[in-house]
Amino acid sequence: MTASPAEEGGEESKPNAHAALLQFASAAEEEMTLSDELEGIIRNLAETGAAACYPWDALRILLVGPERPYPRTAMALCTFLLLLPLCAAQQPGTLKSEGSPTMTVKECSKGQCTTKEHKLVLDANWRWIHTTEGYKNCYDGNEWDTSICADPEACAQDCALEAVDEKQYERIYGITRVPGGVRLNFVTGSNVGSRLFLLEDDDNYKLFKLKNREFAMDVDSSAVECGMNGAMYFIEMAADGGKGVGYNAAGAKYGTGYCDAQCPHDVKFIDGKANSKNWKPHPKDFSNTMGLGHYGACCAEMDIWEANKMSTAYTPHPCDIDTPGQYMCSGTECGDNDSGERYDGVCDKDGCDINPFRNQNTTFYGPGEQWAVDSSRPMTVVTQFLTTDGTDSGDLSEIRRFYVQDGRAVASPSITILPKAPSYPDSITDQTCKDMKELFDNQNDFQEKGGNKAMGESLSRGHVAAFSLWDDIDVHMMWLDSHYPEDRERGEPGVQRGMCPGGEDSSPRNVRSKHPRGYVTFANVAIGEIGSTQSVYPGTTGPVPPTASTTTTTSPVATVKPTTTVTATQPSCAKAWQQCGGRNHNGPTCCADGWSCVVDSEWYSQCKPGTDTAFAQANKPRDRRQKFLGPSFMQSKAKGRITFLMNLIRPAGDIILSERCNIALAAIATTAKKMETVLTDFWRDAPDLTLSEGETFQHSAVEPLKQSLLEPRREGAPWTTQRLCELLAQPRTSYKSTRIWLRNWGVGFKFRE
Numbered sequence: 001m002t003a004s005p006a007e008e009g010g011e012e013s014k015p016n017a018h019a020a021l022l023q024f025a026s027a028a029e030e031e032m033t034l035s036d037e038l039e040g041i042i043r044n045l046a047e048t049g050a051a052a053c054y055p056w057d058a059l060r061i062l063l064v065g066p067e068r069p070y071p072r073t074a075m076a077l078c079t080f081l082l083l084l085p086l087c088a089a090q091q092p093g094t095l096k097s098e099g100s101p102t103m104t105v106k107e108c109s110k111g112q113c114t115t116k117e118h119k120l121v122l123d124a125n126w127r128w129i130h131t132t133e134g135y136k137n138c139y140d141g142n143e144w145d146t147s148i149c150a151d152p153e154a155c156a157q158d159c160a161l162e163a164v165d166e167k168q169y170e171r172i173y174g175i176t177r178v179p180g181g182v183r184l185n186f187v188t189g190s191n192v193g194s195r196l197f198l199l200e201d202d203d204n205y206k207l208f209k210l211k212n213r214e215f216a217m218d219v220d221s222s223a224v225e226c227g228m229n230g231a232m233y234f235i236e237m238a239a240d241g242g243k244g245v246g247y248n249a250a251g252a253k254y255g256t257g258y259c260d261a262q263c264p265h266d267v268k269f270i271d272g273k274a275n276s277k278n279w280k281p282h283p284k285d286f287s288n289t290m291g292l293g294h295y296g297a298c299c300a301e302m303d304i305w306e307a308n309k310m311s312t313a314y315t316p317h318p319c320d321i322d323t324p325g326q327y328m329c330s331g332t333e334c335g336d337n338d339s340g341e342r343y344d345g346v347c348d349k350d351g352c353d354i355n356p357f358r359n360q361n362t363t364f365y366g367p368g369e370q371w372a373v374d375s376s377r378p379m380t381v382v383t384q385f386l387t388t389d390g391t392d393s394g395d396l397s398e399i400r401r402f403y404v405q406d407g408r409a410v411a412s413p414s415i416t417i418l419p420k421a422p423s424y425p426d427s428i429t430d431q432t433c434k435d436m437k438e439l440f441d442n443q444n445d446f447q448e449k450g451g452n453k454a455m456g457e458s459l460s461r462g463h464v465a466a467f468s469l470w471d472d473i474d475v476h477m478m479w480l481d482s483h484y485p486e487d488r489e490r491g492e493p494g495v496q497r498g499m500c501p502g503g504e505d506s507s508p509r510n511v512r513s514k515h516p517r518g519y520v521t522f523a524n525v526a527i528g529e530i531g532s533t534q535s536v537y538p539g540t541t542g543p544v545p546p547t548a549s550t551t552t553t554t555s556p557v558a559t560v561k562p563t564t565t566v567t568a569t570q571p572s573c574a575k576a577w578q579q580c581g582g583r584n585h586n587g588p589t590c591c592a593d594g595w596s597c598v599v600d601s602e603w604y605s606q607c608k609p610g611t612d613t614a615f616a617q618a619n620k621p622r623d624r625r626q627k628f629l630g631p632s633f634m635q636s637k638a639k640g641r642i643t644f645l646m647n648l649i650r651p652a653g654d655i656i657l658s659e660r661c662n663i664a665l666a667a668i669a670t671t672a673k674k675m676e677t678v679l680t681d682f683w684r685d686a687p688d689l690t691l692s693e694g695e696t697f698q699h700s701a702v703e704p705l706k707q708s709l710l711e712p713r714r715e716g717a718p719w720t721t722q723r724l725c726e727l728l729a730q731p732r733t734s735y736k737s738t739r740i741w742l743r744n745w746g747v748g749f750k751f752r753e
Helices: 015-027 036-048 056-064 074-088 152-158 166-171 430-440 451-461 508-514 612-619 638-649 659-669 702-710 721-728 733-744
Strands: 102-109 112-122 129-131 159-161 175-178 181-185 194-201 213-220 228-235 296-298 301-307 312-317 327-329 379-387 396-405 408-411 463-471 519-529 579-581 595-601 604-609
Touching: 102 181, 152 159, 166 175, 181 194, 181 463, 213 228, 213 301, 228 519, 301 379, 301 451, 312 396, 312 451, 379 451, 396 451, 430 451, 451 463, 463 508, 463 519, 579 595
Parallel strands: 102 519
Antiparallel strands: 102 112, 112 194, 129 159, 175 181, 181 519, 194 463, 213 379, 213 519, 228 301, 228 463, 296 327, 301 312, 379 396, 396 408, 579 604, 595 604
């Protein structure tokens, strides 16, 4: 995930001091008065820096008197001394001073809020690791330097984790300050994405205890494209970043100690040691910066916001771990997909997610005013953690979500594809998760790992806030915004997660090249008692609670009557692209004039264009902000026009045009028709493409193109792949989008200008 490999480091300890202590300890068998020999060894340790955790004078008084509360045996004393080099190793680098950005955090109770600025710190996995005595990389590209890192312990002792100054945060990592928070840019030079943690002070992360609380933040995902994820989540990291564990002396100040419920193997240091055992380059990484180690770093995770402009989800991931901080897994405990042990590990990797689109609320979230929550503009996201008895000590029973945008509160939509008992669910409960897992035919690992109760126990111990922007080298973020898993039919419940194309279109290679200027903004975090952080809540017409007093000047959200997709009065007929039928659907079953109710599955029917007038309406120019309209998305744009040609011309040989090609070209020449109906037979062999019924192909030169392609091949002038691409690339206005797509797809041919 990073193109700037760097990691945790440490200060050198002297082998001769270790050897002397080991020899002394093995020879001593009874309680003793400290000798000059032992005192000399202690001084040797202090002078070499191996006992840097304690000032020498304080250490000497502790060990040699004048009064000790209990006698020290030789073995106990030497064991204690041997531990000192461990806390002294992995020292932070000394070449830079940390220049962290900040975020506004508001802590609220009923009637009162206090505001404070907290520092953010870059994850250690993004930092430069170099030798403690110089500038040589300990980790270069996607490999460890074995001349320095002969083993995990030596690597941790001989490598330093470097600070990041204020300019580097922006120029190298693309992290810039905005009012109340930060903006994370996607591609900055050779760096891709970033991950930040919120600090309490210079040496400790801020711990959030979320039970019986609500958490709010402002987010702008308008530039987070398909295949990206601008994420905010909580993880049960150690408050000090694992400082003092193993060889870790850098700690939270330098972003150490990362873990999550996926038990990632790319974390370079775990439990104060390098994860260099069996380290290998990531087999799917084209940037040559990522690797995977033998061990994984596991801990419970609460995903507050995983989203791009097309889809969003929030998800708890409990684990069978009852202590905070990194849990170093190996083998089956990690639950690795490649080993077929995903559900045998210590953490619930699937979690229990609520994604409105996956639950077939397909008009709730997206870019543009036609969605209930408009992702093209900033919003406030509020998540509530309810307990069984309404106290901090009660078991976590429910996780709820609502949004505030334009001064109105928008509740999460009801999950109408689930049984109604006594009303449709709209939040995460154990029962909701059970019903969704059964409907989606997914294993209920959430319940097997303890469900909401286990998640609540983890939250009670305290979680660290993480903010990140990343792409997905493994499955291209299809689990969030597209069709996943790919081997299941799109119409099956729970398979379609969003309108993104997925596949290679959402691969890191394509996303980085096409959308390098993507970014996400996080700001104005708030935590407090239920009902204390906002001025408007779902189902209210005024502030709840009364306007809070704060230590800083703020602009409260205007109080207006909230609207939600759940309580709003339904029109007599559904509008364009809205749901019009399906199991458990209790809304309108007819569509506006010019639109037809089309069955997508037994669970969902949607209003789609039904006449030429509807086609014109579907394809008329829109506001620039509304780049992605209706379920057609990118597939119904230029890709739909040429995918069939690409499938034909990918082979490098001559093209022999078939009757199937003739049918396709004839269909393209026909405007204002339902393409999905016309091309049903043709596209049966291309399940990766879904054409919109609303898409039309108005090419002024389609007929000449068809005739050119269908004319008999002349001897000496075969229709090669290159010839066809040149023809498509001719500078006709009607082929502009085709040319762009051919180039972006890297066909690899010389185009005639």
